[in-house]
Structure formats: structure tokens, C-alpha cells
Amino acid sequence: MGRVRLGAFYSVLNKLFDLAPPLLIGTAVAIVVEKEDSFVAKLGIEDPARQLTWLAVVTAVIWVAESIFEFLQKIVWRNLAQSVQHELRLDAYRHVQGLEMAFFEDEDTGQLMSVMNDDVNQLERFLDGGANSLIQLLTTVLAIGGIFFWLSPAVAWVAFLPMPFIIWGSILYQRKLQDRYKSVRTAVGELNADLAGNLGGIATIKSYAREEGEAERISARSDAYRTSNRAAITLSSAFSPLIRMFILAGFTATLLIGGNLALEGQLDAGSFSVLVFMTQRLLWPLTGLGETLDLYQRAMASTTRILDLVDRPSKIVGGSTVLGTDAVAGKLEMQGVVFAYPGHAPLFDGLDLTFPARSTTAIVGATGSGKSSITKLLLRFYDPGDGQVSIDGHDLRDLELRSLRRSIGLVSQDVFLFHGTIAANIAYARPDASEADIRQAAAAAELDDWIDTLPDGLQTIVGERGQKLSGGQRQRVSIARAVLKDPPILILDEATSAVDNETEAAIQRSMEHIAEDRTTIVIAHRLSTIRNADKILVLDKGRVVESGQHEELIAAGGLYAQLWAVQTGERPQEVEART
Incomplete structure (x- = not known):
């Protein structure tokens, strides 16, 4: 858990520094427009030229910090993913070794290989990028929400209006994807089973001149896997385009309402610039939520298969007497x-x-x-x-x-x-x-x-x-x-x-x-x-x-x-x- 907390900490800092550029742009606009009345001037730097110099230094520090924490979060999450992958595969293999011989006579070797290799790899792929994406998305919503309500509560609620629809859509898609990815994992297991069996029996296949027949059988299995994947791909691919429609509504509303407030003098130019840029930074990452959920559902389907295997008790359990x-x-x-x-x-x-x-x-x-x-x-x-x-x-x-x-x-x-x-x-x-x-x-x-x-x-x-x-x-x-x-x-x-x-x-x-x-x-x-x-x-x-x-x-x-x-x-x- 220590590495998870460390990775989450680096992900949060990486995203906070990543969100700073829109604030810097708004500050730069305010310096140029308001000069001695800008926010930076209130910090004690009255000369506009010196304000820009100060802003340039802060920008450099923020960009360096963002790059450092991006490097650190990737190192932690990717190494964690590799460690989890290694330990889970080893746990599954150790458990399988301890099962009774009847299990191996009933189970297909290809299916077991699929669980211990491909399914474990699916979990590794999610931990490699999906966990960081979810943490950074949550950080984005909380950080930008705070900035919005600080700058203009009237605009904040408009920008956040699409969020319930996006969350509802995400949950709906998650449920539909779950069943489809279970079918995908089953299909790939059957394909791997046939491939492993054919490679092990290649001498028999050749001696009976059954190459074409076996190729057709593998083709049918592969096509079943492709069909299962196609059903999941169709559903997951529709997620991002639908999310973009909600993003369009939120961005347009922010542009119109915030712009009118700025024209009426109720919102300064710098704050309006920040709101426009931040709306895009708030809503646009949600288009990647579909891909993250796709990884998550694949990982969960694979994890279920792994845990089902690891939880299977052995019917042959050793006693306590050691025979010298x-x-x-x-x-x-x-x-x-x-x-x-x-x-x-x-x-x-x-x-x-x-x-x-x-x-x-x-x-x-x-x-x-x-x-x-x-x-x-x-x-x-x-x-x-x-x-x-x-x-x-x-x-x-x-x-x-x-x-x-x-x-x-x-x-x-x-x-x-x-x-x-x-x-x-x-x-x-x-x-x-x-x-x-x-x-x-x-x-x-x-x-x-x-x-x-x-x-x-x-x-x-x-x-x-x-x-x-x-x-x-x-x-x-x-x-x-x-x-x-x-x-x-x-x-x-x-x-x-x-x-x-x-x-x-x-x-x-x-x-x-x-x-x-x-x-x-x-x-x-x-x-x-x-x-x-x-x-x-x-x-x-x-x-x-x-x-x-x-x-x-x-x-x-x-x-x-x-x-x-x-x-x-x-x-x-x-x-x-x-x-």
C-alpha cells in the first residue's frame, strides 16, 4: 500500500502543476490589461515588466516541477504494475502447482496459460496507466471546481452541469462492458487452448495431413474471439463521441455566460481567460474516461478469472508429519x-x-x-x-x-x-x-x-x-x-x-x-x-x-x-x- 499511496501522491502533484498553465495565462492577460492594478501588483511588484519577469520564473519552476512529478509517478506506477503482475502470476502458479492431478486432467492447459499470462497482463496494463488516469481525473475535478467557485460561482455551476450526465453514462457503459469483456476473456482462453494443443500435437497433425483442417478450426476460434472483441469495441468506441457532446454544451455555456459577465464588468479579463481555458481542461480529459473504463473492465474481467483460479481449493492437502x-x-x-x-x-x-x-x-x-x-x-x-x-x-x-x-x-x-x-x-x-x-x-x-x-x-x-x-x-x-x-x-x-x-x-x-x-x-x-x-x-x-x-x-x-x-x-x- 505504501507504493500505491506514493504513486497517488505523485499523480496528484503532477496534475496540480499541469493545471497551472491556464492560471499563468490568465495572470499574463491581467498584467497586460490591468498593469499596475493586476493581481501580481498586489503582491508588491508594481512594474508590469517586472511582473512579467516574475511570471516567467514562476512558469519555469512550475513546468520543471510538473515534469519531475510526471517522471516520478510513471516510475512508481509502472514498477508497481510490474511487481503486481509478477507476484500475482507467481501466486497463481504456486497455487496451481498445489492442486490435485485430477484438476489438470479436467482443465485445458491453454486455458490455464491464458489466465496466468494474458489475464495477468491485462491487470498490469490497467495499473500501468489507468490508475494514474483516474486519480488525475479526480484531482482535476476537485482543483478546477475550487478555482471556478473562487473566481465566479455563477459560471461554475454551468461548467459542472454536464458532470452528472457523464458520470451516469460512465456507470451505464461500465455495466454493459463488464459482460462483454467476460465473453472476450473466455473466447481468448479457448483460442489459446486450441493453439497450445495444436503446437503440442504438431507431429500428429502432420502425419495425418490435417494442417488445413486445423487451420480452419483455429480460424473459427480466432473469429469467435474477434466477434466478441468487436461487440465490446463498438460499445466502448461510442463512449468518447457522446461525452464530447456534453463537453460542447458545458464549454459553450461557459463561453457565453462568462463572456457576458466580462462585458458587463462583473468579471475581469484575466479571470474570464482562466475560466475558458479551465473549462476545456476540466471537461476534455473526460473523453479519455472511456479508454480508462475500457482498461478497467478488461482488468476486472481478467482479475475475476485469476481469483477464481487462486480461490479454488486443492482436494489433496498434505499432513504435518515430515517423512525423513x-x-x-x-x-x-x-x-x-x-x-x-x-x-x-x-x-x-x-x-x-x-x-x-x-x-x-x-x-x-x-x-x-x-x-x-x-x-x-x-x-x-x-x-x-x-x-x-x-x-x-x-x-x-x-x-x-x-x-x-x-x-x-x-x-x-x-x-x-x-x-x-x-x-x-x-x-x-x-x-x-x-x-x-x-x-x-x-x-x-x-x-x-x-x-x-x-x-x-x-x-x-x-x-x-x-x-x-x-x-x-x-x-x-x-x-x-x-x-x-x-x-x-x-x-x-x-x-x-x-x-x-x-x-x-x-x-x-x-x-x-x-x-x-x-x-x-x-x-x-x-x-x-x-x-x-x-x-x-x-x-x-x-x-x-x-x-x-x-x-x-x-x-x-x-x-x-x-x-x-x-x-x-x-x-x-x-x-x-x-x-
Whole structure:
């Protein structure tokens, strides 16, 4: 608030000095016409020439002061606008980061980008100039009103007669603009959403030769945005011309009434000059009120969207217990877990699972059986509707979220790499890691030989989402990232589902190395990658239908044996004979 008060103070002084020239003109006219009887002569300067010299000095001082305070108010308001923009965007981003994963699955990324970027910028634009304009307009009305009633109350009421109509018109326009700018903000959000989605899916668009179709779809969105803007522009553009009609009435009345008073000797020439100039200074800035209100309504529509986002509560709230990574044994349990995605039938209905500490447990099953949903529950991306998920006996809902997730490393089939270097992506969980530690993690993921062939080595740029790397290379960078994090619990979610056999073998060796002496959960589609797991859980429609080691499950001839036969072509009897 201190900067707001300082900016307002500079704005008021800037406008007061800006209003001084009409007074100086009136004083100059009085000196020339009245000479020794002028207002300045009453201050003790009787010689007209000396009066003009004194007036010139005062003029110079006023102009310099006006320029200084204009500079100061712009510095304060613009820096304040930048600070508010920065803090509001950061607050919105921090809040969004804390929302549950379901929010991101329901919301469009483009809409979120529109709120955190374009809407925040709209507020910055208003603070950059609109706030100062409103303060200076109020200062103008009060200052000139005082001067008018001091010089000639009979003329003052005529000059101020248009003001109620202008204020009424401003309020009316404000209400009408409000709804139109809400439509504009919604339309631009939808346009940004489609643009972001298309740029992210450009490979799919090209592969299906859908460039023209997508261009037409973006054109339709852009045209909807243009139409929404056109409706708001039509209304806001009509404001200033209508205000000018009221200004014309006020200025003409001042000219006629004040002129007649001067002709009758009831008003001196200098005062009449001041009134004529001041009427213009009073009413003409009101033409800019339309633009200021336009900025204000855009800012308010944007602010509403920002606050709606910031006020949205997170459905996943961390507890107070801090889980020390060094103290984690790594035993995970799911007891009586009931879970369903919003709008879907229950996936788990009383699921019981145990993942022993410092052992490797594999989860297999058909698509949709619930394998990846277990990962989301263990990381507390979602909470169960009933039952409990725990780590070392602690209910996950009692744990501080960051300490929980620092204890778990995730290597997913959908690898996300940030635009930057290989080194920065490997060290994502430990930004302060040394180059030696990064190279050691890369070696564990069997990346070191490949990195040594690159001209820039670890400093090679991977591109957005790692697009400059192959699928296998991205997966190994992800494994190296988990190795460097060194969590007591490691989850490998379909980590080899999208790579070739050679890369799969390399990744398998890496996983066996990093799984030592930690709790490891391997979610796999390729059964060959989990043959050596301490325990294999077979899921079907959200239930564990089989449990055991590879040979036991093959011998049982159940669902696991059927999946194995489909993938390898071997019958269970053949496997038993070889083992």
C-alpha cells in the first residue's frame, strides 16, 4: 500500500502543476490589461515588466516541477504494475502447482496459460496507466471546481452541469462492458487452448495431413474471439463521441455566460481567460474516461478469472508429519482401498496389497486393470474414497506431501524432459549435484558411452519435451534422474514399453542395478522384464487374481501363464520343462 499511496501522491502533484498553465495565462492577460492594478501588483511588484519577469520564473519552476512529478509517478506506477503482475502470476502458479492431478486432467492447459499470462497482463496494463488516469481525473475535478467557485460561482455551476450526465453514462457503459469483456476473456482462453494443443500435437497433425483442417478450426476460434472483441469495441468506441457532446454544451455555456459577465464588468479579463481555458481542461480529459473504463473492465474481467483460479481449493492437502528420507524402510500397504475416477465406476473395491521393504514387487495385468492407478495412489496424486494407503505404517494423508514424494522415485513410460541440457534434466531432483554425481548416475543408466559421442556431452540441449532424443535415450535420462535422486522407494511404470529389444535389455540392466537395497515396484506390460522379481501380482479388473514368483505363476496355468504364452508363444508345459 505504501507504493500505491506514493504513486497517488505523485499523480496528484503532477496534475496540480499541469493545471497551472491556464492560471499563468490568465495572470499574463491581467498584467497586460490591468498593469499596475493586476493581481501580481498586489503582491508588491508594481512594474508590469517586472511582473512579467516574475511570471516567467514562476512558469519555469512550475513546468520543471510538473515534469519531475510526471517522471516520478510513471516510475512508481509502472514498477508497481510490474511487481503486481509478477507476484500475482507467481501466486497463481504456486497455487496451481498445489492442486490435485485430477484438476489438470479436467482443465485445458491453454486455458490455464491464458489466465496466468494474458489475464495477468491485462491487470498490469490497467495499473500501468489507468490508475494514474483516474486519480488525475479526480484531482482535476476537485482543483478546477475550487478555482471556478473562487473566481465566479455563477459560471461554475454551468461548467459542472454536464458532470452528472457523464458520470451516469460512465456507470451505464461500465455495466454493459463488464459482460462483454467476460465473453472476450473466455473466447481468448479457448483460442489459446486450441493453439497450445495444436503446437503440442504438431507431429500428429502432420502425419495425418490435417494442417488445413486445423487451420480452419483455429480460424473459427480466432473469429469467435474477434466477434466478441468487436461487440465490446463498438460499445466502448461510442463512449468518447457522446461525452464530447456534453463537453460542447458545458464549454459553450461557459463561453457565453462568462463572456457576458466580462462585458458587463462583473468579471475581469484575466479571470474570464482562466475560466475558458479551465473549462476545456476540466471537461476534455473526460473523453479519455472511456479508454480508462475500457482498461478497467478488461482488468476486472481478467482479475475475476485469476481469483477464481487462486480461490479454488486443492482436494489433496498434505499432513504435518515430515517423512525423513534416511529413516524410510519402504514398506507400502494398501488396506481396503476403494477408488474410482470422477464420473466412472469403481476401479478398486476393497483392494489389499503389501509391498515389502527393500524387495522388488511386479504388477502385471491387461490394460485398464488398475496398474498405473496404484502408482497414482502411492504418490498421492489421488486419495482413495475409502481405505488406507500407508508407508511404514504412516497413513499417506498424515504426511507432508513434499517429504512423501521425495521418498519415491518415478520412472514412467511417458517421460517428460524439460527444454535444457542433459545434465540439467538428470539433476532435476538435485540441482546442486556435482558433475561427477551426474556422470555416475548416467553410467548407471548406461548413458555414458552415448554422451561421450556428443560434441557438447552433458551440455547437449534435449529440446522441448526431449524431442531431440530417441525414446530409449529419453527413458535412460529418466532412469538416471531417478538414480541421482536416490529414493528409498522406486516405481517403474511401464519403463520399457516403448523401446526396442536392445534398449530394453540396457534399461533392464540399469533397473536391476538401481533396484538393489530399495523398495521397488515394477509395473510392466512386457513380462520378460519382471521374471526375477521377488513377487509378481496379477491384476484383473481392479483385483489381485494371482500372486507369486514367475515359475510358480507359470506352473499355476492361470492368467499370468496365458499372458506369457501370448507374448512368447511358449506353452506353460514348455516353460516348466526348461526350468
